Amino acid sequence: MNVAALDLLPLRERPGDILPLAKHFLDRYGKRMELTHVEIASSAERALLNYSWPGNIRELENVIHHALLICQNGRVTSADLHLSASVISFSRNQSGNGSASNSLKSLENILADLYEQPLDNLFDTLEETIIRTAYDYCENNQVQTANLLGISRNILRHRLKRFGFLTT
Structure with a gap:
């Protein structure tokens, strides 16, 4: 209702x-x-x-x-x-006009900064951030998240379990 x-x-x-x-x-x-x-x-x-x-x-x-x-x-x-510091920076660096090219350019700059001062397991940190933010963006809907990321639901479920977002 x-x-x-x-x-x-x-x-x-x-x-x-x-x-x-x-x-x-x-x-x-x-x-x-x-x-x-x-x-x-x-x-x-x-x-x-x-x-x-x-x-x-x-x-x-x-x-x-x-x-x-x-x-x-x-x-x-x-x-x-x-x-993730990269997500914090990325959100602040977006131009706000919805332009994918500007957002990707901001992401490239953030990645370059991260390469200068690499984190332990940088790839895992980035992958976890991508999975987590997409999953949250899709309100924890696995099918929508998998479609958004262009991966299968099985791959998404495996990653969600690996990063501790799913327990079963």
Whole structure:
């Protein structure tokens, strides 16, 4: 039933909602995991605020849930969030006019920067970022994500399991 329709701005345009929502998800999943005390480090708060949230609230929820699974002593740090610096930079460097060529040029520049200061397992980090953001963009719909990325659903499921986004 469609009783009332609400038009909400994307999360990236509502930065004041990011930390309250993150804390809500921390409490929610902390209780489910029977953690007596959960908190978020200030560095993690800054990382959450600097991220563009292409997957909106669902992505934020998934990021917080995953972070709680891997954090130490109920304290979420920026490293636990698994937010890629390349995604943060890419979102800020987009021209906003929807031009694929401008976006690809921005991506090439970001990759060149990453090559200058390589991360451990750079390819895996990039692949995980691509899979995660596409999956979030498609609202966790595997068929749509596979179609968007031009891969089979079986390959996508294998990657989602490998990166910890699917458990079965």
